[in-house]
Amino acid sequence: MIQIDNLIKVFGAKRAVDGLSFSVERGEVVGFLGPNGSGKSTTMRMITGYYAPTSGKVSVGGHDVAEAPLAAKRLIGYLPENAAAYPDMSVHGFLAFAAELRGLAGDAKKKAVARVVERCFLESVLHQSIDTLSKGYRHRTCLAQALIHDPEVLVLDEPTDGLDPNQKHEVRNLIKELGRSKAVVFSTHILEEVDAACTRAIIIDRGRIVAQGTPDELGRPLDEVFRRITIPDTAKK
Amino acid sequence: MKPVWVIAKRELGSYFTSPVAYVFLVIFLLLTGFFTFTAGQFFERGEASLGAFFGWHPWLYLVLVPAVGMRLWAEERRAGTLELLMTMPITPWQAILGKFFASWIFLGIALALTFPVVVTVNVLGRPDNGMIFAGYLGSFFLAGAYLAVTCLTSAMTRNQVVAFILSVVTCLFLILVGFNPVTDLLARWASPAFIDTVAAFSVVTHFDGFQKGVIDSRDLLYFLSVIGFSLFATGVVLRNR
Numbered sequence: 226m227i228q229i230d231n232l233i234k235v236f237g238a239k240r241a242v243d244g245l246s247f248s249v250e251r252g253e254v255v256g257f258l259g260p261n262g263s264g265k266s267t268t269m270r271m272i273t274g275y276y277a278p279t280s281g282k283v284s285v286g287g288h289d290v291a292e293a294p295l296a297a298k299r300l301i302g303y304l305p306e307n308a309a310a311y312p313d314m315s316v317h318g319f320l321a322f323a324a325e326l327r328g329l330a331g332d333a334k335k336k337a338v339a340r341v342v343e344r345c346f347l348e349s350v351l352h353q354s355i356d357t358l359s360k361g362y363r364h365r366t367c368l369a370q371a372l373i374h375d376p377e378v379l380v381l382d383e384p385t386d387g388l389d390p391n392q393k394h395e396v397r398n399l400i401k402e403l404g405r406s407k408a409v410v411f412s413t414h415i416l417e418e419v420d421a422a423c424t425r426a427i428i429i430d431r432g433r434i435v436a437q438g439t440p441d442e443l444g445r446p447l448d449e450v451f452r453r454i455t456i457p458d459t460a461k462k
Numbered sequence: 463m464k465p466v467w468v469i470a471k472r473e474l475g476s477y478f479t480s481p482v483a484y485v486f487l488v489i490f491l492l493l494t495g496f497f498t499f500t501a502g503q504f505f506e507r508g509e510a511s512l513g514a515f516f517g518w519h520p521w522l523y524l525v526l527v528p529a530v531g532m533r534l535w536a537e538e539r540r541a542g543t544l545e546l547l548m549t550m551p552i553t554p555w556q557a558i559l560g561k562f563f564a565s566w567i568f569l570g571i572a573l574a575l576t577f578p579v580v581v582t583v584n585v586l587g588r589p590d591n592g593m594i595f596a597g598y599l600g601s602f603f604l605a606g607a608y609l610a611v612t613c614l615t616s617a618m619t620r621n622q623v624v625a626f627i628l629s630v631v632t633c634l635f636l637i638l639v640g641f642n643p644v645t646d647l648l649a650r651w652a653s654p655a656f657i658d659t660v661a662a663f664s665v666v667t668h669f670d671g672f673q674k675g676v677i678d679s680r681d682l683l684y685f686l687s688v689i690g691f692s693l694f695a696t697g698v699v700l701r702n703r
Contacts, residue, residue: 273549298551309542
């Protein structure tokens with residue numbers, strides 16, 4: 226579903242993403258790991274069409290993101306980093322807005338909103354405005370937005386960031402369940418999540434893939450593997 | 463067209479869920495009242511026209527329109543929602559137009575709420591209502607031109623204050639190139655043809671016709687060009703985020 230081919234993104238003098246190639250099929254949950262600033266978010270922003278790549282190609286469901294952005298974006302549900310949402314809107318208003326932008330109207334819109342509200346446990350805050358929500362609820366609201374059109378591809382940038390242990394557990398289970406019928410990529414720097422939710426992990430450092438495989442293939446314990454293959458910040462120039 | 467309306471609806475709603483809309487409407491109406499009746503000497507003029515009312519609009523909008531438009535894109539950048547919006551299956555154009563129309567409609571509502579001056583002048587005398595209509599139309603396009611400039615400055619930054627100041631300065635420039643004291647100053651050394659050319663870039667020059675009751679297609683074209691150019695430039699700025 227997601228096909229990435231020699232993707233490069235340069236910001237000024239910095240190569241944030243340096244020749245990434247990988248693909249994600251339906252039924253896979255790919256964990257995207259790497260130290261801070263390794264290019265995880267930049268890659269996800271290129272998959273979702275927010276950044277234009279410096280060179281290379283991304284296609285989603287067979288649609289080139291650069292050439293047919295609307296067709297590609299229709300297939301994607303995206304949770305951006307920090308779960309951005311309009312603070313002045315209510316949870317319900319925000320989800321209805323997202324549904325309308327996805328072309329849902331009338332009954333289909335109502336059903337879609339009801340479905341994600343149930344799935345992300347948002348009933349209790351449905352009419353609260355987003356700026357009064359705790360971080361966990363805001364995160365789930367933004368996740369609900371990503372699921373509103375039942376997308377075939379999910380791109381989740383740190384979906385468990387800022388959640389409490391129970392919420393983390395719920396979100397991981399949700400990702401696992403969604404992964405059965407969709408292509409899911411999510412980024413994290415929590416290694417236990419790889420074991421808990423992924424069918425495959427890709428570890429990147431400074432914009433390049435340094436290791437990939439199933440959690441078992443990568444070796445154990447995971448955190449030692451991670452430390453060995455990614456260079457700590459302090460060692461970088 | 464549908465996504466344009468979805469975005470416009472959200473944007474318009476967000477004016478009214480925050481105090482911005484109410485503060486703006488009250489201040490706008492108080493200031494138009496003050497400028498028309500006190501500073502504009504509406505009663506002392508002894509004529510049944512709204513010259514005292516419309517004459518102030520280029521100056522009044524100079525501060526108020528950037529205040530309405532400054533958050534349009536700067537706030538999206540600051541809150542990170544720009545990323546959400548730009549990864550939705552919509553074109554940047556639909557977002558730009560949606561936001562622009564929402565604010566323009568809001569300014570139109572503010573302008574419509576000045577109807578008591580029309581009633582007043584009709585009660586007191588026999589004004590030329592066609593002329594008043596032309597004045598309102600011109601004023602609406604004037605607000606649209608300032609607003610489009612503000613869209614552009616707002617897209618450039620995540621800081622609303624910077625967007626506001628850049629917009630005020632740009633709009634001030636659009637006034638001053640056709641403002642009589644400034645053109646008189648230029649007349650000391652420049653040829654009349656040069657002054658006319660410079661003044662043709664001014665909103666004041668093109669707003670004058672409307673105030674006199676003349677709806678000239680050249681004036682309309684001028685305002686539509688300013689709006690079109692500014693929104694196009696907004697698109698370019700957003701593409702190079």
